[in-house]
Amino acid sequence: MRNLTLLTDLYQLTMLNGYFEKNIHEDIVVFDMFFRKNACNGGYTIVSGIEQFVDYINNLHFSDEDLEYLRSLKLFSDNFLTFLKDFKFTGDIYSVEEGTIMFPNEPIITVKAPLYQAQLIETALLTIVNFQSLIATKASRVCLAAQGDPVFEFGLRRAQGPDAGTYGARAAMIGGCHGTANVLAGKLFDVPVIGTQAHSWVQKFDTELESFEAYADVYPDKCLLLVDTYNVLNSGVPNAIKVFKDLASKGHKPLGIRLDSGDLQYLSVEAKKMLDEAGFTDLSITASNDLDEYTITNLKSEGAAINSWGVGTKLITSADSPSLGGVYKLAASYKGDSIEPKIKVSEDPEKINNPGFKKIIRIYNAEGKAEADFIMLHDEEIDATKPLTVFHPVYTWKSTTFESYTVKELHQPLFIGGECKHNKKTVIEIRDYVQDELSTLWEAYKRISSPKVYKVDLSKKLWDLKSNLLDTKKFV
Incomplete structure (x- = not known):
């Protein structure tokens, strides 16, 4: 101590x-x-x-x-x-x-x-x-805006130093978050940690499909794919569906997709249509990208098909206050x-x-x-x-x-x-x-x-x- x-x-x-x-x-x-x-x-x-x-x-x-x-x-x-x-x-x-x-x-x-x-x-x-x-208060407001959807704290890299990132993650959990990306906070406070892959994972492989296949091979029962590295609707979601079908044929259940850029309302709705048509009607569509209680409220009111939220900078810094x-x-x-x-x-x-x-x-x-x-x-x-x-x-x-x-x-x-x-x-x-x-x-x-x-x-x-x-x- x-x-x-x-x-x-x-x-x-x-x-x-x-x-x-x-x-x-x-x-x-x-x-x-x-x-x-x-x-x-x-x-x-x-x-x-x-x-x-x-x-x-x-x-x-x-x-x-x-x-x-x-x-x-x-x-x-x-x-x-x-x-x-x-x-x-x-x-x-x-x-x-x-x-x-x-x-x-x-x-x-x-x-x-x-x-x-x-x-x-x-x-x-x-x-x-x-x-x-x-x-804790900021997190509570974000979680209230999410209306029961799970909210995950993603803010460590933007926090005002290691202590703020770690104790901020603790406070965010107290405020209502379901998990944190901060592994040290997970260890210290015995709270769930979450995370999948970054854009660098997708970029490292020759093709987006290859990157998705590789991730699914390593984590067949924890497969949530980041679909916005190149083009969400023309590349990311179609490639994710291909991988999800292969997983399903082998008895595994995919988790979903994550959107980290672009028009989150439009992209989530269109991605949901594509996933539903492919038979994946109950997957998670997670959104990140500078979210807070106000943007989540707006996205909800606009009918976004997002059901999971990763909130980073504006939560861990309480950016507006x-x-x-x-x-x-x-x-x-x-x-x-x-x-x-x-x-x-x-x-x-x-x-x-x-x-x-x-x-x-x-x-x-x-x-x-x-x-x-x-x-x-x-x-x-x-x-x-x-x-x-x-x-x-x-x-x-x-x-x-x-x-x-x-x-x-x-x-x-x-x-x-x-x-x-x-x-x-x-x-x-x-x-x-x-x-x-x-x-x-x-x-x-x-x-x-x-x-x-x-x-x-x-x-x-x-x-x-x-x-x-x-x-x-x-x-x-």
Whole structure:
């Protein structure tokens, strides 16, 4: 396991040194990790990367080499570096389950820990969870657009480096993909790997037919042929049919064809006609070539005969929305047993955080559909036998009262007193959980374009606390 302790911004360490010198480094504080806008301009965000964050916390320590490097920067006192030698996370972390669907301004992860520990982990937490949540959400949107057709992640060669390609493949699987072309991801995360041949295979042989025959000879029961190297309808599909007939005569069942260029709608429809006429009515027609949720939606609406999708660059890079702006903000500080809420004030209302040590519940109607989320202070409770009224945190005259409902608390302990409480799940188990989560959302929240905004409200006690802090905040 890699030691990622120095995977941090320098200012985290200069602040730690300052806290140490001012003797406030052991003060207990509360930080929240949340985002202000859904990934991919959509209606929801899928949380991913929790497993890697747990690994990071479990392996958090400063090696001798780390400390020597920090000493070479000539920024830190010897006493501080000596203190770091025995660094170990001893705080509490609460998190939603990996694969949970979340919405803007909700605390995904809450950290309650000594100040120097809570501050150090900010950068790594954000880079791990922001990226994987972005790609999981993008994959989910692509899979929703595919309307049940299998989607395969093809993005490794276009990813922003090996880690992005590998952990992006993991996140894509969590988001709903059926397999990945990334063999290392397959090994690390025990997920299906897929792949056949490239255009170079077809080009290497003297004729296209010879290349298809050779591939069928090596993989008679896994024969899916790339038919667009020269001419899809005049060469590729006819040659594929010849090979498929030969395979069928020998008792093998061909898998299908792949299209990687051209007018995918037209070519798929014409190829399907040719395959049907040859008696191959149930083969896969896979499409690739710079696909995303928008192109797949269009191809579906135009009647394309594609029933399998390989999505690469625009998935692994989330090309149209390349970052999730997750942030990590101080929400409270303790003086003994007394909690002091903290708030960041901004001219931009979206950047004003919710103060205090909080938790979040999800409200479901009698049919099990998610209706709203409710951010509360940690010591508040909901009596689900009584009506519950929630109101918009900005437009407070907008309110809804629930009469028959159930609630689910989303935060669960990840670490308590530095001890890991996380129950590890496989990637496939997390993917299944995502599908269960999505089934609780109304379709309006899952629209590819112009989704309905999901209700995220504050408890009256939290809303009053925030309002009072804003009213009394002094500027100097």
